[in-house]
Amino acid sequence: MNKHTKNAFLYAIIVAIGSFVFGLDAVLISGGFKFITQEFNLTASQVGLIGSAPGIGVLIALPLTAFAANKLGRKVTLQIIAIFYIVSAVGSAFAPSFLSLFWFRFLGGLAFSSVTLASMYIGEVAPAEQRGKLVSTLQINMGIGFTAAYLINYWILQKMGSDLQWVKDLNLAETGWRWMLGIEIIPAVLWFLLLFLIPKSPAWLIYKGRVDDAKKSLSKVYPEDKIEEQVQQMLVSVENSVGKNSSTISQLKEIFSSKMRVVLIIAFTLAVVQQFTGMNAVMIYAPTMFEQLGLGTDAAFSSTIWIGVIGLVATLISLSLIDKFGRRPIVIGGLILIIISISTVSYGFKQATYQVTESAIVKMKDIPNIKKLNAIVGKEFNSDIEFKNSLTEILGVESARDNSGVIFKETAHMNAILILLSILTFIAAFNFSIGPIMWVLLSEIFPISNRGVAIPLFALISSTVSALVQYLFPLEMEMFGAATTFIIYAGIVLVGLIILYKYLLETKGLSLEEIQAKLKAN
Secondary structure (H helix, E strand, C coil), X not given: CCHHHHHHHHXXXXXHHHHHHHHHHHHHHHHHHXXXXXXXCCCHHHHHHHHHHHHHHHHHHHHHHHHXXXXXXXXXXXXXXXXXXXXXXXXXXXXXXXXXXXXXXXXXXXXXCHHHHHHHHHHHHCCHHHHHHHHHHHHHHHHHHHHHHHHHHHHHHXXXXXCCXXXXXXXXXXXXXXXXXXXXXXXXXXXXXXXXXXXXXXXXXXXXXXXXXXXXXHCCCCCHHHHHHHHHXXXXXXXXXXXXXXXXXXXXXXXXXXXXXXXXXHHHHHHHHHHHCCHHHHHHHHHHHHHCCCCCHHHHHHHHHHHHHHHHHHHHHHHHHHHHHCHHHHHHHHHHHHHHHHHHHHHHHHCCEEEECHHHHHHCCCCCCHHHHHHHECCEXXXXXXXXXXXXXXXXXXXXXXXXXXXXXXXXXXXXXXXXXXXXXXXXXXXXXXXXXXXXXXXHHCCHHHHHHHHHHHHHHHHHHHHHHHHHHHHHHHHCCHHHHHHHHHHHHHHHHHHHHHXXXXXXXXXXXXXXXXXXXX
């Protein structure tokens, strides 16, 4: 590996640390939901708001990111985003109320555009033959962040019940969820400092007419004899578009013009389908969902670690194959496996039954007023919704909610192994295909002149769907049940698969300019 390739990998890894912080921020909250709900006495709607707050925040951030990326540059905008992560982590850890926690989580959402901007930056810095691998480092670091978050949550959960002196000194039994959210401060600060080491995007410098500065940036990642060729390709790309001084409105007009029709269809479908797989909802609410399998709280938390590990391994495999087999076959194959796996999850929950027995009541003797459940001993419930409603009616909202893990462990009868394996298969398929490859494709299919608006735009669409899915998931689980919720996701992904099968083009091994020519030809 020569020094230019090493530099490209170094810059990509530094920028991709933002995805690690994103992964932590997105998943650390999953471990705290149970305790936050108890401390602030939250309803399902309020839980959904806490879960979707970052998704709501990013809806505002992405248009601002588009402006800042073009006005201030990719590097400076990334540094501003790092500051938002730091402030959000500090505020969330010390939040005194539901409302303040919501707003600090919302502030963290302003930083979620880090993934979007990072894919843009890496796509502009990386040589064509390395671009797929380097952009995929975003998903790798995100996967590492997810895994680290689940491990941290599980470790803190174990310590919360410990009699160790330092645990008592920190009052971890009551403040454990705050430590879960506060741990993010450390990597966020580190990322902010490391961002000073990366060069400015050569594509942005060309866009601003700073050709000499662009050559200096390119010299760090390209041999001297290839710099002029790259500069000329970028200049032609800008000149053939709406112009480097075009407004955001002009760039949007270009994006929605007839010549960009295929690009528009591909980008919109990717943005919507990626989120309607339900991936983010599963990641965020995993401990709660696993409790419904009857695993119990400790086992539910430990099982979530497999989500992070399998997701990371699948991403690494995808990284090793993306530039060999191409984007299209991996995306199409991954979506087929996603549909099969989440349909199986739906089937598993549909076959589940719930029954309170006398022996179960004895095992749950520590739950206040548990003997009231004698009223439904022997009655079999074929619906999780019906069973939850009966528990709430007998025990009360708070008791049924706070003790759900123990209750489901003793009363649920289902093929938990089938459901768990199907969920893990879904995680693997997502992280192998549309998870990382969507960002690779978005960084490739748009010309330089409108990339600063186009990528944030479709990330905005993706984030809108994500916020909607994350907010609705607790409500859907409460109103419709798990079986119906997951079959809805499977149906939407099927529609997306049909569209992408028709329109998605292969982009592997092509320069950004060659990709544009291929798309225009179609």
